[in-house]
Amino acid sequence: MAGNIFEGVKGDNAIFKDERFLYPEFVPEKLPHRDAEIDSLVFAIKPVTEGKKPQNSLVIGKSGTGKTVAVKYVLKELEEFSDRAKSLYLNCFEFNTRHGILTEISNFLGEATPRRGIATDEAYTKLLIALKRASFTPIIILDEVDQLTNANEASKLFYDLLRIVEHEKQRLGLVFISNDFSFSAKLDSRVKSSLAHQTILFEPYSPQQLKDILRERAQYAFHSKALGKESINVAAAHAAKLGGDARIAIDCLLRAGRLAERENSKHLLPEHLKRVFVEVDSSGLKKYFSGLSDHEKTILSLIPSNSETSTGDLFKQYGKAVEKPLTERSFRSMLSKLESLNLISAPFTDRGERGRTRKISLLVPKEAVLRQLDLGEMNLKP
Numbered sequence: 001m002a003g004n005i006f007e008g009v010k011g012d013n014a015i016f017k018d019e020r021f022l023y024p025e026f027v028p029e030k031l032p033h034r035d036a037e038i039d040s041l042v043f044a045i046k047p048v049t050e051g052k053k054p055q056n057s058l059v060i061g062k063s064g065t066g067k068t069v070a071v072k073y074v075l076k077e078l079e080e081f082s083d084r085a086k087s088l089y090l091n092c093f094e095f096n097t098r099h100g101i102l103t104e105i106s107n108f109l110g111e112a113t114p115r116r117g118i119a120t121d122e123a124y125t126k127l128l129i130a131l132k133r134a135s136f137t138p139i140i141i142l143d144e145v146d147q148l149t150n151a152n153e154a155s156k157l158f159y160d161l162l163r164i165v166e167h168e169k170q171r172l173g174l175v176f177i178s179n180d181f182s183f184s185a186k187l188d189s190r191v192k193s194s195l196a197h198q199t200i201l202f203e204p205y206s207p208q209q210l211k212d213i214l215r216e217r218a219q220y221a222f223h224s225k226a227l228g229k230e231s232i233n234v235a236a237a238h239a240a241k242l243g244g245d246a247r248i249a250i251d252c253l254l255r256a257g258r259l260a261e262r263e264n265s266k267h268l269l270p271e272h273l274k275r276v277f278v279e280v281d282s283s284g285l286k287k288y289f290s291g292l293s294d295h296e297k298t299i300l301s302l303i304p305s306n307s308e309t310s311t312g313d314l315f316k317q318y319g320k321a322v323e324k325p326l327t328e329r330s331f332r333s334m335l336s337k338l339e340s341l342n343l344i345s346a347p348f349t350d351r352g353e354r355g356r357t358r359k360i361s362l363l364v365p366k367e368a369v370l371r372q373l374d375l376g377e378m379n380l381k382p
């Protein structure tokens with residue numbers, strides 16, 4: 001009788017002690033180099049534990065700077081510390097309408113509200129009733145809040161929340177998280193003064209900081225001798241080059257570890273890392289591609305693969321490539337968005353003849369951009 005197909009595949013192995021410590025959703029006990037940011041969040045939310053009103057926060061920073069994990073960490077600690085608060089995490093990739101968010105919040109508060117078949121105003125009313133009954137202060141996290149693609153819906157939602165806090169005087173904590181540095185400027189001043197009392201900026205990690213983060217995670221994920229110091233350096237350097245993105249650094253270790261294990265290697269070596277770079281580098285693109293406009297996709301596809309271009313040249317090319325190009329101002333803000341997602345690097349130079357210009361290069365593999373564009377076109381066909 002033939003053996004079971006799973007038998008040949010070894011379960012316990014030389015590389016990982018427990019790879020789950022490297023999963024993107026894992027919230028570690030320690031977050032190196034985020035003390036100040038965490039303190040600001042704690043300070044904002046602390047009043048809730050004394051039965052007072054929390055301060056609402058806006059958390060801003062480029063992709064992979066630890067925004068999501070820091071907020072989740074703080075709320076996990078809060079719930080352990082006090083039963084006066086409970087948090088609801090909503091990613092606006094998934095919940096991207098006013099209706100969806102309102103019903104999700106009232107469900108969380110224990111007021112069973114169907115997602116479909118009820119009007120949005122009714123969902124709001126139900127939420128308010130539930131809030132008045134709640135025995136705790138809800139802290140609502142709206143992550144990737146710039147993904148509320150419909151601006152009108154988003155501003156209506158913000159007014160609902162404003163009304164709850166200002167007019168109904170209900171206790172509700174809010175944390176908005178965004179990659180978009182202009183998000184705050186897009187909010188109306190009344191909304192901003194009530195819903196975003198403070199802005200907490202998350203800076204990209206330096207190579208040294210990335211090393212510290214990797215070391216911290218690696219000691220739980222890997223067997224002690226499996227991972228050489230050199231491998232941490234290589235992964236950190238790669239992620240630093242791609243915009244100081246901790247997600248890339250950690251994902252490199254996870255995928256390279258799996259590769260080393262599959263090949264029955266005793267160590268995770270720099271060569272394993274180098275073989276997973278292309279795959280890792282494309283993953284950010286996969287995540288964010290569907291949230292890009294056609295103009296942004298076109299711009300991305302016009303950037304050369306292994307060299308840099310200037311704002312002026314790219315703008316000219318863009319003008320030729322699309323039928324109705326947007327203004328230069330919009331073009332610049334699209335560049336900023338691509339930069340905040342770590343899809344391009346675009347530092348300013350002072351060489352420009354007309355104002356400041358940027359030196360633009362791709363941070364994701366060109367083939368991956370073209371592949372995503374092809375896939376998109378295939379989807380358009382019936």
Ligand SMILES: Nc1ncnc2c1ncn2[C@@H]1O[C@H](COP(=O)(O)OP(=O)(O)O)[C@@H](O)[C@H]1O
Nearest residue numbers: 024031032063064065066067068069213246247
């Ligand atoms: N200071 C840190 N210490 C440990 N892990 C971190 C730290 N900052 C980020 N990470 C990890 O890096 C990855 C990306 O962080 P994340 O919070 O998702 O970034 P963002 O939300 O800013 O895009 C996650 O796996 C997260 O756990």
Ligand SMILES: [Mg+2]
Nearest residue numbers: 067068069143
């Ligand atoms: Mg995030």
